[in-house]
Amino acid sequence: MKAEIITIGDEILIGHILNRNAQWIANCLTENGFEVERIVTLPDDKNVLVAYFQEVQKRVDFVFVTGGLGPTNDDVTRIAISEFFHTKWTLSRDVYNRLEKFLREREYSMSHLNEEQAKVPDGAKVYMNDIGTAPGLLLGKGNTQFIFLPGVHFEMTQLLESSIIPELKKRYIKYSLINQVVITQGIPEAYLAEKLKGWEQNLPGTIKIAYLPSPGIVKLRISGKEDDSGGIKSTIDQKIEELKSIIPEYFVTSEQTTFEQMVGDLLTKNKQTLSTAESCTGGGIAARITSVSGSSAYFKGSVIAYSNKIKENHLGVPSEILEKYGAVSKQVTENMAQNILKLYNTDYSIAVSGVAGPAGGTEEKPVGTTWITAASKYHIISQRYRFGNKRDVNTEKTIVTALNMLRKLIIEKK
Amino acid sequence: MKAEIITIGDEILIGHILNRNAQWIANCLTENGFEVERIVTLPDDKNVLVAYFQEVQKRVDFVFVTGGLGPTNDDVTRIAISEFFHTKWTLSRDVYNRLEKFLREREYSMSHLNEEQAKVPDGAKVYMNDIGTAPGLLLGKGNTQFIFLPGVHFEMTQLLESSIIPELKKRYIKYSLINQVVITQGIPEAYLAEKLKGWEQNLPGTIKIAYLPSPGIVKLRISGKEDDSGGIKSTIDQKIEELKSIIPEYFVTSEQTTFEQMVGDLLTKNKQTLSTAESCTGGGIAARITSVSGSSAYFKGSVIAYSNKIKENHLGVPSEILEKYGAVSKQVTENMAQNILKLYNTDYSIAVSGVAGPAGGTEEKPVGTTWITAASKYHIISQRYRFGNKRDVNTEKTIVTALNMLRKLIIEKK
DSSP: OEEEEEEEOHHHHTTSSOOHHHHHHHHHHHHTTOEEEEEEEEOSOHHHHHHHHHHHHTTOSEEEEESSOSSSTTOOHHHHHHHHHTOOEEEOHHHHHHHHHHHHHTTOOOOHHHHHHTEEETTOEEEOOSSSSSOEEEEEETTEEEEEEOSSHHHHHHHIIIIIHHHHHHHHOOSOEEEEEEEEESSOHHHHHHHTHHHHHTSOTTOEEEEEEETTEEEEEEEEEOOTTOHHHHHHHHHHHHHHHHSTTTEEESSSOOHHHHHHHHHHHHTOOEEEEESTTTTHHHHHHTTSTTGGGTEEEEEEEOSHHHHHHTTOOOHHHHHHHOSSSHHHHHHHHHHHHHHTTOSEEEEEEEOOSSSOOOSSSOTTEEEEEEEESSOEEEEEEEOOSOHHHHHHHHHHHHHHHHHHHHHHOO | OEEEEEEEOHHHHTTSSOOHHHHHHHHHHHHTTOEEEEEEEEOSOHHHHHHHHHHHHTTOSEEEEESSOSSSTTOOHHHHHHHHHTOOEEEOHHHHHHHHHHHHHTTOOOOHHHHHHTEEETTOEEEOOSSSSSOEEEEEETTEEEEEEOSSHHHHHHHIIIIIHHHHHHHHOOSOEEEEEEEEESSOHHHHHHHTHHHHHTSOTTOEEEEEEETTEEEEEEEEEOOTTOHHHHHHHHHHHHHHHHSTTTEEESSSOOHHHHHHHHHHHHTOOEEEEESTTTTHHHHHHTTSTTGGGTEEEEEEEOSHHHHHHTTOOOHHHHHHHOSSSHHHHHHHHHHHHHHTTOSEEEEEEEOOSSSOOOSSSOTTEEEEEEEESSOEEEEEEEOOSOHHHHHHHHHHHHHHHHHHHHHHOO
16 A cells, blocks of 8 residues: 655755654555555745645555644645545534543633634544544545544654554555564674675565665665565574674674663563763763663663862762773773762663763864763773764764663673 | 656665665755656665666656665666666776775775675766765766766765766756745744744745744744845845844754854854753763864864762862752852853853653652753853753754853843
8 A cells, every 4th residue: 555745844945853753654555565666855935845745645555644733724635635635624522522621631721723623524534632632634535545643753653553544444454565674783884885796685575675775874774675475584583693693792682772772671570770970962862762661770870070079079989080091991981880889889880981072082082082881880991982073973873882782781781 | 857766775675774765865956956756775686676767767868876786796787777777887997997096095905805896887877975985976978867876875965966966967957946944932833833824924925935944943944035126035034034023033044054153153253152961961962062163163072960979079069059959950050051151261261951751750840841052251040941851852942942041142142
C-alpha cells in the first residue's frame, strides 16, 4: 500500500520548526507495512492544498496529513477539506464532551476557539483525541483514503498508535516490509563502508542496505520485502551474524534500542547502580540516562563540575593533579570517576572532561579533545578522543561514546 | 525568488532520521529573502529524482538538494545529476588535495571511496568543503539553479553559510522578507489566541501571523514582505510594542534567542554565577545552560540528586522534610536551591523536583506535578506546575519554565 505524508505549515517552510511529525509518521507507517513514497511540506494556502490533494489522489492509496486543525486563525486545512471533499462541518457532541472533560482536568475552561474544534466534516470517520483538543479524521475520495491529524506531536502519535493504524492495518496490509537496523559505534561511515565492501557485494538482490550516520554512531539499515516463505527475515538475520564477526569491536546491536536504554537494561538486570561526574557535557549524560522511564531504579545522581573549583572541592580531585595535567586529562577523569563512585556509593560511574569549543583549545589540546572514563569498583577504562570543532556535535559524540564505553565495561568486566 | 528544498534519502522516508537539514535550509533561505514554496523528501531512486528535477525546474528559481553525495554505494544523486544535466564526473585536484588534508588532520588516510568523492560534474561550480568530504555543487538548467549539498548536517550548513548563500544573495535577491518572532511562555496556544483576538483583527492585511507551539512555549511569528519604504518593519515593531502591553506576564522577547542564551547574557552582563540542583530533569537544565558557548564563565555546576539519599547527604535536605512533605514539594526544592547556592557559592540557583512519569504518580501528586524554585542570596520564588502525562514533554516544560523563572528573578530582583 503506497502512502504519502503531507505536513502543512508555513512555520516548517520558513524553518522555524523541525518536522518531527513527518519522521514519526514515516517510521510508524513503514513498520506497519506501508510504503512511504514521498514526504512533502506545503504552505498554509488553501489553493495549494486543494491542488495537491487532487494530484496525490492519483498517485497513492493513503495520504496522511498533519497540521492546520489547531484552534487559531492561521489554519486553512479545514477550508481545504471542505472544498476538496465538498463537505461542511457540524458540531459533534462526542467531541465536545471529550474536549470539555480534557480541559477541566487541566484546570482550564472551554474557550470559544475550543468550541470550533468540536466541529467535524459530515461523512468523516472521527477518531477521538484523548490527550488534546483536535480529533483525527478519515475521509475517502476515489480509491484514496485521506487521514487528517492534529499538528501537536503527542496528540498525533497517540491517535495513530492507539486507533487509526491498527484499524487500517487490519483492513489493508497483506505483506510486511522488514527493516533491521544495526548500530555501530566508533567508526566513521567511509571506513565502515570499506570494511564491509565484500559483505555488501555478496548481499542478494532482494536486500537493500543504507548507511545512516549521526554523531558518534553509524546505523546500517538492512531491509527487504517479506514474501510468504518468510525467507527474507532469516537471510537478514544471517547477514547480521556475519557483520558481528567482521566488525566485532564496532558492532553494538541489531535491536531497536538506544545506548541509554541498553545501559539501563543491563543495570536493571544486574541490580546495579550508576552515577556520573561531568564537565564538558554539562549534565548531558545524566539527562540522557534519565530520559529512560524507570531510570530512578539504577541512576543515583551526578556532580556537574563545570568549574575546576568544583572538581577540587566537591569531587575531590587534588589541585596538584589539576595543575600538573590540566582539567582535560586521564588523571582528572579517572579521579572524577573514582570519587563519584565512592561519594554516591554506586557500582559504576562515568566521568568526562573535554574542550567542547568553539573557544578554549590549545596546540596540545585542540578543540574536540576529550577524555572519557568508565569505572566500577574493580575496573577502570579511559580513552582520549579527538572529536571535531562543533560544540554540539562534540557533546553528542561524548555522550554516545561514554555510554558505549560503560556498556562494554558492564558486559565484559562483570 | 522562489525556492524549493529537496532532501533525498530512504532513511527519511522510512522515518529513521529527523530531517534537520530541511529545517536549517528553510530557515537560512527565508532569512536571506528566498521564498520556500515546498519541501519534499524523495527516495534514493534515480528515476524518481530525474522526473522530479524536470517538474521542479518549471516551478521555481532555485532548487536546494541535499543527500546522496556521500561515499557509500546507496547514493544515487550522482547518477541522477549525470542524467538530468547530461554531464560526466571528472577528478578535481583541488577537491582531492583538500580532502587528503582534512583526513590527515583527523589521523585518517585516504580511502578508495574518498577518492570517488573528489570527482565533480563537468560544468559545475564547485564549493570547497572545509569540514567534510563532499563539496557543494551548483548547476544551472534553463532559468533554474540547482544547488547540490552533502547530507551531513554540519558540512551542509557550513557550505551554505560561508560561501553559497552570500554569493546567491548578492546576485539575485532584491527585497527581503521580514520575520519577527515573539516568544511567549506560560500560556497555552488557545488561551493566548483568545487574549490576542482584538489585536489580531486590527492587523493590516500586509502582515501575517502564526502561532508556533512547543512544550512550555508559544512563539508568535509576525511576517511581511518589505517594500522600498521600509514601512513593514516599523509596523511590525509597533505591533510588538502593543503585544507587550496586552500580555506583559507572558511576553518574553522579540529577539531571536533562547532561554539559555537570555539567562547567559544576563549573568555575563551582571558578572554573576549560577548552579542547579535537579531531580526530575536529571541534568537537563545544566545541559541546556552549558549548550551555550562561553557558559563556563557563569555556570559553576550542579548536583543531580535523582535519589532521596543524595538530596539528603549531598544537598543537605533534612530527612524530616523529605518525609513530611515528600520529594516533590516546595519545601524540598527551596532547600535544594538554597543549599546548592551556598555549596557551590553562586549568585543564583535553580532547583526542580517533579513526577516526570509515566509511573510514580499518586492521587495527591499526579504525573506531571512539578515544583520549581529559583533563588538568589536575597530572594526565592517557587511555583507548582501541573504538566501532562508524557515524560519527555514534562522534562522539556520543566527546563523552559525554570529558565524563564530564573530570567524573571534576575531582571526583577537585582
